[in-house]
Structures are given as C-alpha cells and as structure tokens.
Amino acid sequence: MPLSAVIVDDEQLARDELAYLLKNAGEVNVVAQGKNGLEAINLIKEHNPDLVFLDVQMPGLDGFGVIKKLLDKKVPLPKIVFATAFDQYAVKAFEVNAVDYLLKPFDKKRVAQAIQKARVQQDANATPGEKFETLVRMLESQKQPASKVLLKAVGRMFLVDQKDICYAWIEDGVITVVTAGTAGMEGQSNCRTLEELLDSLDTKLFWRAHRSYLVNINRIREVVPWFKSSYQLRMDDKKQTEIPVSRAQTKRLRELFGL
Template sequence: MAMTALIIDDEELAREELKYLLDTTDVEVLAQGTNGIEAVDLIRTHQPDVVFLDVQMPGLDGFAVLKKLLEHGDGEHLPQIIFATAFDQYAVKAFDVNAIDYLLKPFDKARVLQALERARQRLQEVHSHDDSAVKHGDLSGDIRIGALLKLIEQQQQPQRHSGKIVLQAQSRLLLIDQKDICFASIDEGVITVVTPTLEGQSKCRTLEELLDLLDPSIFWRAHRSYVVNINHIKEVVPWFKSSYQLRMDDKKQTEIPVSRAQTRRLRELFKL
C-alpha cells in the first residue's frame, strides 16, 4: 500500500537525508516544513498518511503540534506520527498510543523502513476499525485520542533538574552531570556549555529553555548571554564603574560579565 507523507524538521540536512531514504520506498512526500506552525497547517491541508515530525523545533515543538491538532478537533484525521530526535531522552517511551513511533538521528535506513511498516500496519488497523465503528457505534477511537492527549501532556512536563544534560561535541552526544557545568553562553543562537574538561553545544534554543532543565539553586543568569554555576566561580573581579566580572574555573579561566541588573544579586550571593 502506497503512503503519503510530510517531513517536518528545522534542520535542512535532516530533511534531505530523510527525503533521500523515503524516495527509495513507495512513500510519496507531499511537502516539507521547518517548524511547528507550518506542521499544523501542512497536516490540515494535505491530510497525509504519515508525518515525520521533529521533536525540537522553533515555535511549537513536536508534542505541541499534536496537542494543538487534538485540541482543535483534528483527532479523527490525525495521521500516523513518527517522531524524529537526536536525543534518547525523547525516546525513552516509544509513544505506543495511536501508532506513535520514533527515529533517532542520524537516520538509519533499516529503522526508517521498520517505522514505515509499523505505520502501514496501523493504517490498516485504523481503516478496519473505522468500518467496524460505523456499523456498531464504537467510541473507542475517541478513547484512544484522549489517551494520546494525556500521554502528550505527560511528555510535556518539564524534565526539571534531572541529573544530566545532553551535549553535542563534534559527532558525539555526551551526558554531562549538571554539577560539572561551569557555565553556558549563547552566541548567534548557538548555546555552548563548558565544563572543566570539555565544551559542547546544547540543542536548547534559548538560555531560558536550558535554565528550565537546570537546578535554580546553583545556576544563575549573570548576564543575558551567560548562565553560570555559582559553585564554579573561582573569583569575583571588580570592574568598571562598580560592575563585576566572574572568573570561572574552566581551563581558560573564562571571565564573564555581570550585567548591571544582576549586580545586586551577585552582592547577595557573596555578601559583597
């Protein structure tokens, strides 16, 4: 059975990679999108069989896309959703409600084919169930949609203050203990996280998003571009016009400015 599909991912290389793999199958890619807002519009417009949906995207993330569709009455036309993610933390549960599956990046062809086969089987089940429901007035479809919405809400609960943070260093994904983080900085939309021994990039889009994962008792937004672990401050350096800089205990002994708005907080922290 031929299937139609959408690819929604903010990373162009990921879209190209997945499109290349799908072109070797009987799946017709109807359109591609780059964010959650586009995802909602494209799903409503094309009503595809399958959607390959990135978890982390600007605007609406993958979970929020599904929730928006369900809350606006699109549940009965919901396609088979295959989540795509670079991080195992989003794939701990296989989303086994209403044909949810997941793929880890970089994509593996065998795994893509497996997900497609699963989607194909679930489509056949849905079609046969719909025929039976029309005859017998079965409401279990509504129950499944409700269960899916509940699962999405559970997955959207912030994973606050978990022990580890995922960093990408070259081609590796590393799990770093929060206590080992010296500081994080953002430059042109890229968040760099530094420990005493290494540095890598976070997939978080903003420092606010990263802070949601960190323990507020030890992490502090010292500047609009910096979050610091107060346990890794080596020295507080008086600076120009009653301002301060923080010298951290990383290899480079990085000096981080304290914004004027945060100077009072600094004085409270260290009784200056």
C-alpha cells in the same frame, strides 16, 4: 497505495536525507516539507497526510507543541513518526503509545520499519488523538526540569532558582550565568554547551536569543530596536545588559511580544 507524508524538521539536511530514504522505500509519497512547528500545523491542515515525520526539537514550537496545538484545534491527527537525535525517556513512551520514532542519523532499515508500523496502525481501534493525549500527558509529567541550578564562583558552589536567572552566555567554552536584580550574582555552569544548559531549564521560560546567549523571557526589561531591523534585549540584571537577538531569532522575538 503509497502513504502520503509530510516531513517537518528545522534542518535542511535531515529533511533531504529522510526524503531520499522514503523515496527509495517506494511506499511513501512525500507531499510537502516544513521547517518549523507552525509550518507543520499548516501543512497537516492543508494536505491531511497519512503520515508525518516530525522533528522533536525545533526552535519555537517543538514537535510536542505541534501535537498539542492540533489537539486543541481538534484537527484530525495523522500517524506521527517522531525524529530525534536524543535516545532518552521519550523513546520508550513513543513505543508504549504505538508511536514510532527515528533516531538521527536515520537508518534505512528503521525508516522501513516505521513505514510498516504506520500501515499496521491504520486499522487500530484507538485513534491517534487518544494515543497522543496520553503521550503528551506522560511526557509533560516527566519533563519537569529541576527548579534550581548549581553554579560555582571563586571556590564556592551555590544554588539559584531558575526564575531568578536573568541570562547566560558562553565565551571560550565557559558558560556564565547571571541572576536578576540589583543584588545579582554571577557564576559558572558545569554545562559544556548552551544546548546542554537549556535542556536542564524550563524551555517555556528560557530562549536561545543568540548563539552565545540564553535569556529568561520574564527578565527582559526592554526590547531595543537596532539597525537594519534587528533588536537588542535590555535585561533585568544590575548592569541592565543589552543582549543581541540573532537574525534567525528575530521572528521568534516578534511572535513572543507581538512586534
């Protein structure tokens, strides 16, 4: 009998590619697809699938956050196969905890192996919940970012605490980081992209409000309504800079502040 499965990924192309490979494998029936962590939780509750292919990095609630929410709500966990574009420390953790992973772009043989692992694990003694509690603890213990960030400005380099960063922005490939307060400083990061900078920061504290901006959630002074249901963020730097919130991130803003 085919395994029932749910696919959750914020990228439409990734969902389509995986659904195609699973259909060709002939052992999995995809019953639903979702594009974010909140949809993942609702779909798992609704369909109670045998297997969930879950993207690790999604805006808002990421793959690990989905697992934690399900555990907190005591929802029975299906088998989880993580999908990720990054072959990092988490990959070995998944294997040690009997959780498979797929690296993007997806490989036909690896997808088939993941399906087989899911079948083998169906009769395992340890429950998925027990394994994931161990996995989440392990990942959280390893995922602590450095508390300080190195910046450079006018021939010197200096360190700033993450909590003192107000926002960062990118222009012409150069990332400028601005610190908070009336004595705020500016410096350039060595990171090449905002994604790379965000990976080095506490993702519970920093948010990609716009494709050109990262903001420290705790350094937002005011949410300013803008035209056509859009918003700007007035920040806690000496200039009280106003940063646009992209339409794609408006929903996240409302979730953060209950708008």
